[in-house]
Structure formats: C-alpha cells, structure tokens
Amino acid sequence: MGSDLLDRRERLLGPNVPTFYDRPVEIVRGEGASLFDADGQRYLDAYNNVAHCGHCHPRIVKAICEQAATLNTHTRYLHEGILDYAEALLGKFAFDGQLLMTCTGSEANDVALRMAQAVTGKRGFIATDNTYHGNTTAVAHLSTRRPPIGGWPDHIRRVPAPDSLTPLGGSLEAQSEAFAANVAQAIAELEESGHGFAGLMLCPIFANEGMPGIAPGFLDPTVEAIRRAGGLILCDEVQPGFGRIGSHFWGHEWLGVTPDVVTMGKPMGNGHPVAGLVATPEVMGAFREAFGYFNTFGGNPVSVAAAMETLRVIEDEGLQENAAQVGDYLLQGLRDLSHPLIADTRGLGLFLGIELARDGEPASDAAGRIVEAMRERHVLMGRVGRAQHILKIRPPMVFNRSDADEILEKLSQSFEELPA
Amino acid sequence: MGSDLLDRRERLLGPNVPTFYDRPVEIVRGEGASLFDADGQRYLDAYNNVAHCGHCHPRIVKAICEQAATLNTHTRYLHEGILDYAEALLGKFAFDGQLLMTCTGSEANDVALRMAQAVTGKRGFIATDNTYHGNTTAVAHLSTRRPPIGGWPDHIRRVPAPDSLTPLGGSLEAQSEAFAANVAQAIAELEESGHGFAGLMLCPIFANEGMPGIAPGFLDPTVEAIRRAGGLILCDEVQPGFGRIGSHFWGHEWLGVTPDVVTMGKPMGNGHPVAGLVATPEVMGAFREAFGYFNTFGGNPVSVAAAMETLRVIEDEGLQENAAQVGDYLLQGLRDLSHPLIADTRGLGLFLGIELARDGEPASDAAGRIVEAMRERHVLMGRVGRAQHILKIRPPMVFNRSDADEILEKLSQSFEELPA
Numbered sequence: 001m002g003s004d005l006l007d008r009r010e011r012l013l014g015p016n017v018p019t020f021y022d023r024p025v026e027i028v029r030g031e032g033a034s035l036f037d038a039d040g041q042r043y044l045d046a047y048n049n050v051a052h053c054g055h056c057h058p059r060i061v062k063a064i065c066e067q068a069a070t071l072n073t074h075t076r077y078l079h080e081g082i083l084d085y086a087e088a089l090l091g092k093f094a095f096d097g098q099l100l101m102t103c104t105g106s107e108a109n110d111v112a113l114r115m116a117q118a119v120t121g122k123r124g125f126i127a128t129d130n131t132y133h134g135n136t137t138a139v140a141h142l143s144t145r146r147p148p149i150g151g152w153p154d155h156i157r158r159v160p161a162p163d164s165l166t167p168l169g170g171s172l173e174a175q176s177e178a179f180a181a182n183v184a185q186a187i188a189e190l191e192e193s194g195h196g197f198a199g200l201m202l203c204p205i206f207a208n209e210g211m212p213g214i215a216p217g218f219l220d221p222t223v224e225a226i227r228r229a230g231g232l233i234l235c236d237e238v239q240p241g242f243g244r245i246g247s248h249f250w251g252h253e254w255l256g257v258t259p260d261v262v263t264m265g266k267p268m269g270n271g272h273p274v275a276g277l278v279a280t281p282e283v284m285g286a287f288r289e290a291f292g293y294f295n296t297f298g299g300n301p302v303s304v305a306a307a308m309e310t311l312r313v314i315e316d317e318g319l320q321e322n323a324a325q326v327g328d329y330l331l332q333g334l335r336d337l338s339h340p341l342i343a344d345t346r347g348l349g350l351f352l353g354i355e356l357a358r359d360g361e362p363a364s365d366a367a368g369r370i371v372e373a374m375r376e377r378h379v380l381m382g383r384v385g386r387a388q389h390i391l392k393i394r395p396p397m398v399f400n401r402s403d404a405d406e407i408l409e410k411l412s413q414s415f416e417e418l419p420a
Numbered sequence: 421m422g423s424d425l426l427d428r429r430e431r432l433l434g435p436n437v438p439t440f441y442d443r444p445v446e447i448v449r450g451e452g453a454s455l456f457d458a459d460g461q462r463y464l465d466a467y468n469n470v471a472h473c474g475h476c477h478p479r480i481v482k483a484i485c486e487q488a489a490t491l492n493t494h495t496r497y498l499h500e501g502i503l504d505y506a507e508a509l510l511g512k513f514a515f516d517g518q519l520l521m522t523c524t525g526s527e528a529n530d531v532a533l534r535m536a537q538a539v540t541g542k543r544g545f546i547a548t549d550n551t552y553h554g555n556t557t558a559v560a561h562l563s564t565r566r567p568p569i570g571g572w573p574d575h576i577r578r579v580p581a582p583d584s585l586t587p588l589g590g591s592l593e594a595q596s597e598a599f600a601a602n603v604a605q606a607i608a609e610l611e612e613s614g615h616g617f618a619g620l621m622l623c624p625i626f627a628n629e630g631m632p633g634i635a636p637g638f639l640d641p642t643v644e645a646i647r648r649a650g651g652l653i654l655c656d657e658v659q660p661g662f663g664r665i666g667s668h669f670w671g672h673e674w675l676g677v678t679p680d681v682v683t684m685g686k687p688m689g690n691g692h693p694v695a696g697l698v699a700t701p702e703v704m705g706a707f708r709e710a711f712g713y714f715n716t717f718g719g720n721p722v723s724v725a726a727a728m729e730t731l732r733v734i735e736d737e738g739l740q741e742n743a744a745q746v747g748d749y750l751l752q753g754l755r756d757l758s759h760p761l762i763a764d765t766r767g768l769g770l771f772l773g774i775e776l777a778r779d780g781e782p783a784s785d786a787a788g789r790i791v792e793a794m795r796e797r798h799v800l801m802g803r804v805g806r807a808q809h810i811l812k813i814r815p816p817m818v819f820n821r822s823d824a825d826e827i828l829e830k831l832s833q834s835f836e837e838l839p840a
Contacts, residue, residue, distance in 0.1 A: 005498040012506035014518040014704035018714050019496055026498040030491045048493060050716060056489055065485040069476055071450045072691035073468060076439055078425040078446040086432035098434040103523040103693040104717055110556050117569040135713055136530050138557035146712050149537040266716055271492035273523045273693040273717035284434035292566050293555055294438050296470060296686055297524055297693035 020382075021375050030055025033396045033403050035380065046381040046395040046407050049351075052242055052267030053313040054398040060270045063309035064302060072302045075101075076294070081304040088311055090278065092249050095258055097278040100287075101299030105238040105265020106134030108275045111293065112201065112261045113138055115283050116232040118290035119260075122196030126186045128161035130209045130386045133201055133236050142201060155195040157186035161209040162218070163386065164344050165357055172215055180221035187229045199232035199260070204251030207239035210385030211353050213346050216256040223257060232283065235259035238275075239351070242267045242310075243320030243397065246327045246349025254348065267397075270313075272306035273297070319397040323349035330393070330404040337411060340420040341366050350399055353384065354391040362387030366418055373414035379407055440802075441795050450475025453816045453823050455800065466801040466815040466827050469771075472662055472687030473733045474818040480690045483729035484722060492722045495521075496714070501724040508731055510698065512669050515678055517698040520707075521719030525658040525685020526554030528695045531713065532621065532681045533558055535703050536652040538710035539680075542616030546606045548581035550806040552628045553621055553656050562621060575615040577606035581629040582638070583806065584764050585777055592635055600641035607649045619652035619680070624671030627659035630805030631773050633766050636676045643677060652703065655679035658695075659771070662687045662730075663740030663817065666747045666769025674768065687817075690733075692726035693717070739817040743769035746819055753828040754813075760840040761786050770819055773804065774811040782807035786838055793834035799827055 005026060009017055025043065029036040032054040035043045045055070053060060067081075075082060086099040102108045117123060127133065127142040134140070141148055141156050159182040160168060168178035183200060190197045200222070205211055226233055240251030241264050248254040252262065260283050265275035276298075279287070287293070297303065314320065327349040334345045334354060343357035356363040356370075364387045371391065374381055382392040393407065425446060429437055445463065449456040452474040455463045465475070473480060487501075495502060506519040522528045537543060547553065547562040554560070561568055561576050579602040580588060588598035603620065610617045620642070625631055646653055660671030661684045668674040672682065680703050685695035696718075699707070707713070717723065734740065747769040754765045754774060763777035776783040776790075784807045791811065794801055802812040813827065 005500065005503065008503045009498070012503055012510065012519060014520070014699075014701060014708050016708040016712075017495065018712070019498065024496075024498050026500075027493055028491060028499070030493060035491075035493070035497075051493070056492065058489075061485065061488045064488050065481065068481045068484050068692075069478075071448060071455075071476065073447055073450060073455070073471070073475070075437065076444075077455075078429070078439065078444050079448070080425065080446075083425065083428045083432055090432065099432060100434070104527065104715070106715075107524065107527065107556065114557060114569055121569075123570050135715055136527065136556045136558065137534060140711075149534055149541075149710050150543050271488075271717075271720065271722070273720075273723065279434075281434060288434050288436040290569050291560075292436075292438070295524070295526075295555055297691075300691065300693075302691070303693065 022372055025375065033399050041378065043378045043380050044403055044406055046379055046393045048396060049239060049244065049394045050266045050271050051396045053270050053310055053317070053319065054396045057270055057313060059313055060306055060309045063305045064272060067302045067305035072300055074296055075299045079301055081301045081308070082299045085304045085308045088308065093278060094253065096280060098281055098284040099276055099278055100284065101274065101276040101303070102295050103273045103275060103297050105263060105275045106136045106139055107295065108263040108265055108277045109134045109139045109201065109236060110136045111287070112234045112263050112277055114291055115261050115279055115287040116199035116234060118286040119232060119283055120196065120198045120230060122198040124155045124157065124190035124193070124195035124197045126157050126159060126183055126200045128202060128206065128209055129158040130161040131203070132208045154193060155190070157190055159183050159186055161386070162206055162212040162214050164210070164212040164355060165360065165362065172218065176218045177221055180225050183222045184225040187225065187231065197229050197231045199234050200226055201234040201236060203236045203239055204255040204257060205240045205245060205348055205351065207351065208384060210355065210390040211346065211348070211351060213344065216254060219255055219257050232260040233257060234261045234263065236263050238263065238265040243314055243323055244349055244351055246320060246324030249320060268310065269303060269306035270310045272303055274303040274307050314397070323397050326350065326399055326401060326404055327352065329401055330408070333404060333408040337415055339415040339418060341418065350395055350397055352393040355385065356389050356391065362389035364389040367391055369418060370414050373417060374410060377410040377414065379410050442792055445795065453819050461798065463798045463800050464823055464826055466799055466813045468816060469659065469664065469814045470686045470691050471816045473690050473730055473737070473739065474816045477690055477733060479733055480726055480729045483725045484692060487722045487725035492720055494716055495719045499721055501721045501728070502719045505724045505728045508728065513698060514673065516700060518701055518704040519696055519698055520704065521694065521696040521723070522715050523693045523695060523717050524554070525683060525695045526556045526559055527715065528683040528685055528697045529553045529559045529621065529656060530556040531707070532654045532683050532697055534711055535681050535699055535707040536619035536654060538706040539652060539703055540616065540618045540650060542618040544575045544577065544610035544613070544615035544617045546577050546579060546603055546620045548622065548626065548629055549578040550581045550629045551623070574613060575610070577610055579603050579606055581806070582626055582632040582634050584630070584632040584775060585780065585782065592638065596638045597641055600645050603642045604645040607645065607651065617649050617651045619654050620646055621654040621656060623656045623659055624675040624677060625660045625665060625768055625771065627771065628804060630775065630810040631766065631768070631771060633764065636674060639675055639677050652680040653677060654681045654683065656683050658683065658685040663734055663743055664769055664771055666740060666744030669740060688730065689723060689726035690730045692723055694723040694727050734817070743817050746770065746821060746824055747772065749821055750813070750824040750828070753824060757832060757835055759835040759838060761838065770815055770817055772813040775805065776809050776811065782809035784809040787811055789838060790834050793837060794830060797830040797834065799830050
C-alpha cells in the first residue's frame with residue numbers, strides 16, 4: 001500500500017516531495033492527539049503543532065461547516081467576522097496592534113518584510129544562520145537550508161544562531177552580548193553595502209535553531225542595537241504563539257521583547273489555511289500606504305470562523321495552562337531519561353527538545369534513529385537544529401499526562417536500543 | 421451599520437484596506453449566484469469568480485465538512501486524496517503534467533517563477549505592462565499597479581499589453597507580430613543585462629489587461645521567440661481556468677499554446693484557500709531538485725476535498741457548457757445595449773467586458789458610474805483595463821438566462837442614465 005502510494009506520488013507530484021520516515025506513514029483519520037493509519041493503527045502525535053486544539057476538534061469543524069454553508073467571500077465586502085476576530089486577537093497583545101490576514105505563514109512573513117521596508121525605506125534584513133521563515137521567494141532568502149536559485153542575495157545577512165552545544169560565549173550574558181555584536185556588525189555591513197537596514201526577523205524562542213537554552217532578556221542588547229539603527233523587530237510566532245510555550249501566549253512576551261510586527265500561521269485555524277500579522281498602527285499604515293495589498297482568500301469569513309473558534313477553544317479548554325502543566329511534567333520525565341548521547345534536555349511548555357551529541361559534536365545519526373524507532377512504536381515526533389540532532393516534541397496542545405507517560409516510556413525503550 | 425463597520429475596519433485593520441463601492445456592501449449570506457446583505461436584500465453576483473460553482477455549493481460544503489471532521493494534516497504523511505485529485509486534474513490537460521499544491525494563486529505564481537529559474541538558470545522575466553499576478557514580493561514585481569517598495573527591479577521587463585482601444589498594429593496579425601517583436605526585444609535586453617531570460621508569465625486571455633480582442637494563434641510568433649531563447653511559458657489560469665471561457669477548460673487551450681507551467685487559484689476550491697501548479701515532469705523535476713519546497717497547508721486533505729468536489733461539480737452540472745451557452749446569450753444581449761460611450765463589447769464564456777471610451781480615450785469615469793449604478797440596482801460587477809474603463813462581468817458559473825436577463829435590463833437602465 002505504502003509503496004503504491006509512493007509510486008503514485010512520484011508519478012503525479014514529481015520527485016523529492018518531502019515525506020517523513022524511512023517507511024512513510026499513511027494517515028487517514030485524526031482525533032485529539034491521535035492519528036490513525038489506513039489499517040486502523042493508532043499513532044500518538046507528538047509532532048503536529050498545526051492541529052493546535054487537537055485533530056478535527058468538533059467545535060472548530062462545526063464553525064467551519066456552518067460558515068462555509070452560509071458565506072465564503074472576501075474582504076472587499078464588509079463583514080463583522082474579521083472585525084470580531086481582530087478585536088479578540090488584538091486583545092491578546094500587550095501592545096496596540098492592527099491585523100492583516102493572509103492564508104499562510106509564508107505570506108505573512110513576506111508581508112512583514114515589506115512592512116519593514118515601507119517604514120524604513122531600506123531593503124536589508126538580518127536573520128540567524130539556521131532558520132526557516134517560509135517558502136515564498138523573498139522569505140526563502142532568509143533560510144539557510146538550501147541556496148536560493150540564483151545564489152544568496154546580498155541584502156540578507158546572517159548572524160550565528162544561539163547554540164546550546166557550541167555557545168557564542170561563556171555565560172548567557174556573554175552569549176547575549178555576542179549575538180548583539182554580530183547583529184550590530186551585520187547592520188553596519190548592510191548600511192555600508194547601500195542596502196540599508198530594514199529589520200531583524202526571528203522566532204522569539206529560536207524554534208528552528210533548536211530552541212537553544214536562552215532566557216528572557218537575551219535579546220535586550222540586540223534590541224538596543226536595532227532601535228539605534230532605526231530597524232524593525234519582526235517576530236515570527238508561527239511556532240511559539242497561541243499559548244504553545246505555556247508561560248505566555250506569545251514567544252516575544254516570554255523573551256521580553258516588544259516587536260513592531262508579529263507574524264502567525266500554522267496553529268491559527270487549527271489546520272485551516274489561515275495566517276496573519278499584527279503590526280503597530282504606524283507600521284500597518286506605512287505598509288498600506290506603500291503597497292496596495294489584497295489577499296483574495298485572506299480573512300474570508302470561513303477562515304476567520306476557524307481562527308475565531310480556535311482562539312475560543314484555547315481559552316475555554318485552558319490549553320495554555322495545559323501546555324504549562326503537561327509540558328513541565330513531560331520535561332521532568334525527559335530529564336530522567338539517561339543515555340550517554342543526551343547532551344541537553346530543555347523545553348518551554350509543549351515545545352521540548354533533547355539535544356544529542358557525541359564528543360561535543362551533533363549526533364544527527366542517533367537523532368534520526370530515535371525518530372525512526374519512535375515511529376515504529378507509533379509515536380510521531382521530529383528533529384531540528386543545525387545538524388538535525390535535536391529531538392523535537394511539539395504535540396497538539398491537548399496532549400495530556402497519559403500521552404506524556406506514553407512518549408516517556410517509548411523514548412526510554414528507544415534510547416535503550418541506541419548504541420552510545 | 422455600514423459606517424460603523426468602516427470605522428471598526430479602520431481601527432482594527434488599518435487604513436486603505438480595499439473595499440468595493442462608494443457605499444460598501446455588507447454581505448452576510450450567499451447561495452448560487454446570489455448574495456444577501458445584512459438587511460436580507462438580494463444582490464445578483466456578476467463579479468465573483470471564486471465561488472465558481474455558486475456560493476456555498478452544498479456538495480462542496482459537505483465535502484469540506486466531512487473531511488475536516490476526519491483528518492486535516494499535511495503531505496509529509498501519505499494520503500490518497502491528493503493523488504486522486506492530481507489524477508483527475510491532470511486528466512484535464514492535453515499535455516503530460518505533474519501537480520504541486522499551494523494555498524493561493526500568488527504562492528503558485530511565486531513558485532512558477534522559480535520553476536523557470538530552475539530550468540533555465542536565468543533570472544529575467546517578461547510580463548505585460550498592465551497586469552497583476554499576485555501579492556508576494558516576487559510576484560508583485562510583475563504588476564504595474566504600484567511600484568514595489570525599493571523601486572522596479574531590473575530583471576522584470578514589461579511589454580505593451582494587447583489593447584483593443586489602441587491596438588499595437590492594424591490587423592490582428594500585425595498586433596500579434598508587434599507583441600512578439602516587443603517580447604523578442606525584451607529578451608535581448610534581459611540577455612544583455614546579464615539577468616538572462618527565464619520566462620514569460622501571462623494570462624492566456626489577458627484578463628487583467630481587459631481581455632482585449634485577440635484570437636487563437638495570437639501568441640504563436642511570441643512562442644517562437646520564447647522557444648528560440650530557451651525560455652519558459654508560464655500560463656496564469658487563475659481567471660480563465662476551470663471552464664470559465666466556455667469553449668475550453670483552460671485559456672491556453674483556447675489560445676492554442678502549450679505552456680511549461682500552468683498556475684491556478686481562485687475558483688479551484690470554490691472559495692476554500694487552495695491553489696496549485698501543473699508543470700511538465702522536466703520542469704517539476706528541475707524545481708524539486710533545486711528547491712526544497714514544502715507548503716504546510718498546501719495539498720492538505722480538506723483543501724484537496726474541496727478542490728476535488730469543485731472539479732466534480734463542474735463536470736456533473738455541466739458548468740463549462742453553461743458558461744458557453746449563457747455567456748453567448750449574455751454577449752448577444754450586451755451587444756444590443758446602445759450608448760455612445762460603448763466602444764466594444766466582447767466575451768469568452770462567462771467572462772465578458774464592455775469597453776467604454778470617449779474620443780478614443782478610456783472613459784474610466786463612466787465605467788465607475790455604471791458599476792456604482794449597478795450596485796444600487798443590486799447587481800455586483802467590476803471593471804478592469806489599463807484605465808479601469810472596461811466593465812467586467814465574471815459571475816459564478818451557475819449564472820443562468822434569467823440572471824443574464826436581469827443584468828441586461830439593469831445595465832440598460834444604468835446606461836440610459838449615463839451622460840454621453
């Protein structure tokens with residue numbers, strides 16, 4: 001079955017369409033934190049942050065169905081839905097914001113870059129050297145996974161990402177100062193090159209960088225350097241946002257940063273293609289003045305209904321608190337795992353990582369083995385980090401203690417099998 | 421009510437969020453080719469091509485609901501849905517193709533540009549001087565509505581769009597040769613500039629250009645010039661595709677062109693955010709080799725279910741044939757309208773235009789007046805063309821003769837009120 005599907009994929013979709021696992025899984029049904037394959041076998045989902053409130057959450061499905069049966073059009077007509085949602089969402093921010101809706105996080109980040117350009121009149125951006133912010137041409141320039149067609153563009157500068165395995169400095173304070181110094185250096189280079197400096201885009205918990213062990217305040221010296229240069233701070237909350245980290249609703253709150261633009265995506269509609277940006281009125285105004293932006297599907301009544309019900313479920317079911325509690329319980333359990341390759345275990349709410357290293361070097365092979373072994377044990381998880389050597393646990397936010405126990409037990413078994 | 425909503429929009433979404441009409445309409449419900457405002461008043465929808473099979477088509481709503489309640493995840497797991505859809509969709513093409521799915525037409529066009537870059541290793545593109553292909557940074561460079569932040573990029577060259585009011589040459593054949601000569605000139609400039617020539621992106625019916633009166637074969641000399649230079653032909657079927665033009669399922673079939681890449685969007689899921697590209701295996705392979713593309717929401721089971729049911733409804737309800745028949749009936753009726761400002765009336769299926777001119781110059785003001793007068797008569801339509809002087813009729817494909825009679829009667833009334 002699986003190999004038939006793989007053959008059909010290759011024929012119909014072409015080569016190199018990404019799949020997970022040596023033996024890819026065919027998933028046909030989802031419920032809560034469970035996924036089921038074509039044979040009815042259950043998998044515990046410890047990977048998918050998109051299904052934030054759990055797969056196929058009945059309230060969100062109902063909201064989508066009711067609105068899809070009533071009206072699905074665009075924002076060139078007036079509709080209360082997007083306004084009610086904007087009010088609810090903006091209420092989750094500590095700063096004064098306005099909302100622009102898109103369909104994907106990539107589109108949101110693509111707009112965020114132009115917002116910074118509109119405000120500053122400059123073209124240059126800074127990102128870390130181990131990140132991913134999306135798949136449009138402009139946003140893919142920030143990524144380091146693969147060089148863009150035509151080569152790396154000169155107006156993007158990369159600074160070394162914080163890294164727990166090879167820290168930029170001794171103390172956390174030294175790391176923080178080193179990061180800021182690198183940003184200041186990149187700003188100077190951009191200014192010298194003629195591009196000028198428009199802004200820094202980053203995920204406030206450095207999720208794709210492997211969620212290195214930093215702390216609130218880490219970015220303070222960097223923020224100072226950015227403000228001094230007149231650049232904007234663009235926080236990509238696609239991964240940490242909507243309560244994922246437990247202690248705060250947004251990653252930037254945890255980090256202690258006030259961004260100019262916040263972008264969001266994946267979990268925003270529990271799987272429905274909805275994404276967006278919140279920007280200060282000054283930034284939104286500059287963008288709306290400079291660029292006649294319209295997104296046909298962005299902010300349509302159905303997408304908004306999905307997003308609104310997702311927000312309500314997060315609140316009604318206390319999912320942020322659940323992330324804090326179950327995340328803490330799971331982190332304690334993960335820290336009890338014992339294996340010579342485990343270099344560090346860390347987490348914020350329901351975003352947790354186990355860094356694997358051998359003689360101070362990333363143990364990518366071991367991380368790959370664990371992920372495959374867990375898949376065979378019917379637990380879906382991933383890996384991340386500059387060498388894909390950090391096990392990543394990032395489940396739907398309805399993950400409970402019993403789910404945590406299951407993953408802990410199976411991780412323990414998988415590590416037992418792992419050579420040192 | 422309307423002004424309250426406008427105030428809330430300005431406060432929550434910022435300034436310059438596009439709306440239609442001097443007195444924007446609040447739409448709360450849709451059904452078939454009808455939209456209803458908050459007071460229960462009906463509007464005939466002669467504008468929205470997104471609701472291709474009619475607003476809130478029950479079969480498509482049902483398909484979305486059933487799949488949303490079952491599974492909504494991404495293509496890194498195997499799923500038959502996207503493969504069944506790919507088979508059905510690719511069957512609608514006369515050439516051998518493979519499918520890549522995105523969420524928006526903008527994302528699809530953004531990928532199409534990179535496909536041409538991957539194949540050719542070149543960066544330069546040609547588009548017409550009066551077009552719109554989407555809203556990402558890279559794709560917005562092709563548009564001429566407003567200069568991009570940072571100015572017009574050098575690797576995009578624009579050629580004069582075919583224009584019925586001010587033709588590029590005398591006969592249609594002369595216009596066709598003139599268009600090709602301009603493309604050849606732009607290719608030469610791109611090659612000289614060092615960017616090289618990657619491809620031409622165009623809508624095969626030149627929809628945003630005002631659907632000028634060209635004919636099949638028009639592009640033949642241009643295709644020859646492009647092939648000679650090794651560039652790709654990227655057809656944006658967001659507007660003409662899925663049977664809209666009546667005579668053919670795709671605009672490029674009508675034009676008589678075999679593209680390397682076809683992009684599609686708006687009507688593909690009847691309003692659900694789904695879009696995609698069909699490319700030849702050679703092109704898809706080159707892109708998939710050069711670029712590690714993954715789109716989180718792209719091709720998810722719910723989007724695919726919406727797209728699949730949309731395709732089935734188009735076939736089961738004979739919507740392409742309906743577009744041909746009702747479109748022809750409507751075109752005849754539009755040609756019977758009489759007013760000194762009507763310079764030309766033309767159409768392909770259910771995409772029709774009335775070009776308004778005064779002394780050979782675009783009569784934009786008159787077109788604006790008609791659109792507003794029609795809105796007051798509860799018919800929603802738009803305008804297009806280099807000076808927004810062409811009335812655009814592009815309704816859901818379930819538009820019937822009685823709908824056609826209604827728009828004809830109200831257009832006749834509106835033209836009667838229009839000063840010459």
